[in-house]
Amino acid sequence: MTRRPVFTLITAAAVVFLLFPIVVVVGVGLSAGTVLTFPPEGVSLRWFADAVAYEPFRSALWTSVVVAVLATVLALAVGVPATYAIHRRSPRGRHALQLLFVSPLIVPELVLGFALFQLFMVEAGFDARTALVAGHAVLLLPYTVRVTGASLQQADPALEDAAAGLGAGPLTTFFRITVPVIAPGVVAATMLSLLTSFNNVPLSLMLTSRRVETLPVAMLEYVQTSFTPMIAAVSTLLLLLTIGIALLTERLVGFQKVFGRSAS
Amino acid sequence: MTTSATAPPESAVAADAVVQLRGITRDFGSGPVVRDLDLTVRRGEFMALLGPSGCGKTTLLRMIAGYLEPTAGQILINGADAVRTPPRLRNIGMVFQSYALFPHMSVTENVAFGLRMRKVARAERARRVREALDLVGLGDLGDRRPAQLSGGQQQRVALARAVVLRPDVLLLDEPLSNLDARLRVQLRDELGRVQRETGLTTVLVTHDQEEALAVADRIVLLSRGRIAQEGSPRAVFERPRSRFVAEFLGYENVFELPGRGLVAVRPEHVEVVPAEGPAPPGARALDGTLVATTYRGTYSTATAVVPLPGGDVRLQGVTGSPEPAPGSPVRVVLPEAAIVALDPEESE
Numbered sequence: 122m123t124r125r126p127v128f129t130l131i132t133a134a135a136v137v138f139l140l141f142p143i144v145v146v147v148g149v150g151l152s153a154g155t156v157l158t159f160p161p162e163g164v165s166l167r168w169f170a171d172a173v174a175y176e177p178f179r180s181a182l183w184t185s186v187v188v189a190v191l192a193t194v195l196a197l198a199v200g201v202p203a204t205y206a207i208h209r210r211s212p213r214g215r216h217a218l219q220l221l222f223v224s225p226l227i228v229p230e231l232v233l234g235f236a237l238f239q240l241f242m243v244e245a246g247f248d249a250r251t252a253l254v255a256g257h258a259v260l261l262l263p264y265t266v267r268v269t270g271a272s273l274q275q276a277d278p279a280l281e282d283a284a285a286g287l288g289a290g291p292l293t294t295f296f297r298i299t300v301p302v303i304a305p306g307v308v309a310a311t312m313l314s315l316l317t318s319f320n321n322v323p324l325s326l327m328l329t330s331r332r333v334e335t336l337p338v339a340m341l342e343y344v345q346t347s348f349t350p351m352i353a354a355v356s357t358l359l360l361l362l363t364i365g366i367a368l369l370t371e372r373l374v375g376f377q378k379v380f381g382r383s384a385s
Numbered sequence: 386m387t388t389s390a391t392a393p394p395e396s397a398v399a400a401d402a403v404v405q406l407r408g409i410t411r412d413f414g415s416g417p418v419v420r421d422l423d424l425t426v427r428r429g430e431f432m433a434l435l436g437p438s439g440c441g442k443t444t445l446l447r448m449i450a451g452y453l454e455p456t457a458g459q460i461l462i463n464g465a466d467a468v469r470t471p472p473r474l475r476n477i478g479m480v481f482q483s484y485a486l487f488p489h490m491s492v493t494e495n496v497a498f499g500l501r502m503r504k505v506a507r508a509e510r511a512r513r514v515r516e517a518l519d520l521v522g523l524g525d526l527g528d529r530r531p532a533q534l535s536g537g538q539q540q541r542v543a544l545a546r547a548v549v550l551r552p553d554v555l556l557l558d559e560p561l562s563n564l565d566a567r568l569r570v571q572l573r574d575e576l577g578r579v580q581r582e583t584g585l586t587t588v589l590v591t592h593d594q595e596e597a598l599a600v601a602d603r604i605v606l607l608s609r610g611r612i613a614q615e616g617s618p619r620a621v622f623e624r625p626r627s628r629f630v631a632e633f634l635g636y637e638n639v640f641e642l643p644g645r646g647l648v649a650v651r652p653e654h655v656e657v658v659p660a661e662g663p664a665p666p667g668a669r670a671l672d673g674t675l676v677a678t679t680y681r682g683t684y685s686t687a688t689a690v691v692p693l694p695g696g697d698v699r700l701q702g703v704t705g706s707p708e709p710a711p712g713s714p715v716r717v718v719l720p721e722a723a724i725v726a727l728d729p730e731e732s733e
Contacts, residue, residue: 279485288502
């Protein structure tokens with residue numbers, strides 16, 4: 122592609138380094154044999170069938186989906202109005218508020234998980250599913266605040282004034298102007314939140330019980346005792362689901378909104 | 386508006402007054418930005434609120450539009466008290482500095498938004514939107530999104546969106562400041578044309594004196610929240626009253642002239658000639674020393690230091706060729722007609 126062969130070589134090496142393990146996982150999942158080896162011993166879908174039929178994975182998947190959806194809704198319900206207030210109403214101490222809302226990003230997740238475990242399950246007596254939803258909502262808040270904040274920041278603050286000057290009341294202005302303007306940001310935040318919650322391990326690990334666990338935690342538990350290609354098969358399925366959500370996001374709003382262009 | 390002696394009686398003003406501000410003060414907490422200001426906008430006039438940044442002109446405009454409440458004072462629109470009337474209930478069209486076009490709507494939808502809010506029937510809405518877009522020369526771009534338009538086109542959409550409502554007052558907040566120089570002149574003239582064609586009462590906020598001189602019928606020059614001077618563009622430009630107004634309008638020579646008090650002279654009216662040159666009739670000549678000259682193509686500017694009873698004064702003027710050498714004695718010639726006497730008591 123270029124006249125810079127060294128650069129091209131390094132790039133190719135990096136891509137192989139990043140993608141090869143995934144190829145291995147998918148390959149092992151398709152194995153017909155009974156042990157985790159690569160290249161696989163023959164090709165079959167038996168481990169996929171087993172993974173789908175395996176009861177602990179099925180219930181864990183359901184838990185993961187419920188937790189991801191509810192935690193995302195909760196995080197959006199708190200995060201979007203908070204972002205709006207921070208960017209449009211400029212409250213006293215807005216910087217402190219902004220910092221507070223992104224602080225879950227810098228606290229190590231295991232520490233956060235343990236703190237929430239203490240608070241939710243020991244002190245407040247939440248059951249595991251409630252604790253997971255609440256804990257994940259805390260984890261997702263920074264994403265909802267940052268991503269919707271970015272689209273609000275790009276929008277002209279005079280838009281709302283202009284609408285008011287043209288005769289729109291506060292509610293009309295909010296629904297006809299503000300919401301459409303930040304909608305791509307909210308969609309992006311939703312997708313990012315779903316993915317983050319769905320793939321989370323450290324926080325979930327602290328907040329699960331013997332009967333209620335998320336899919337990644339169930340998988341972790343499974344590999345501690347068994348070592349069959351089924352784990353590779355379920356990993357592949359998880360991968361496909363994640364790619365699906367990512368592609369949907371790209372179709373809806375574009376990756377730039379989610380991950381930022383340069384420094385937004 | 387500065388002295389009661391020159392203002393017509395209250396009732397006479399009210400007859401053609403669209404907006405009346407009485408004793409308006411606005412304080413954001415760190416001292417007043419607008420101070421006890423009286424101003425009347427008359428029906429059909431094109432007024433320019435001119436002044437340096439921080440003089441309170443945008444604050445004043447936002448109070449007329451209703452986005453800001455004055456800390457004290459009265460705002461009358463068409464004779465009715467409007468201090469607590471929110472923007473959406475004032476019939477005012479505003480063009481924002483950033484244009485504030487709705488990015489998710491087409492040009493047509495942007496222009497139609499205000500009419501929709503006023504529940505104007507569909508057929509009339511379509512007709513008025515078309516009229517407004519034709520007025521600003523965008524008749525065939527109705528389906529575009531704002532992001533697909535150039536800066537100048539966006540500015541025209543913003544103007545059409547405000548004009549289509551036939552507002553009591555059209556407010557323009559530095560509408561040309563985001564455009565490049567050539568486009569600015571073109572759109573400035575177009576603003577003038579649109580105002581003449583619609584007859585809308587218009588208030589333009591600007592820091593650019595050229596813009597104000599070119600389009601306005603009346604200039605109100607603000608300084609630190611007060612009116613420094615107001616009048617026709619010619620009256621303000623040719624007869625500045627105070628040091629502040631003179632300096633803002635480009636009178637670079639403001640000094641105490643013996644026998645005349647504080648005066649202002651534009652540098653392009655001052656001639657710097659060799660000391661032995663003749664003193665022309667009808668002009669004051671001051672002797673001094675040349676400090677520097679700058680070549681400007683069709684002419685050169687010169688800076689000379691002139692000793693006066695109050696101390697040395699640096700004066701700017703133009704000089705012909707051959708240019709006198711720096712350090713040489715020169716004569717600074719001030720035509721009587723170019724000397725403007727200032728009010729030394731007036732600080733702003």
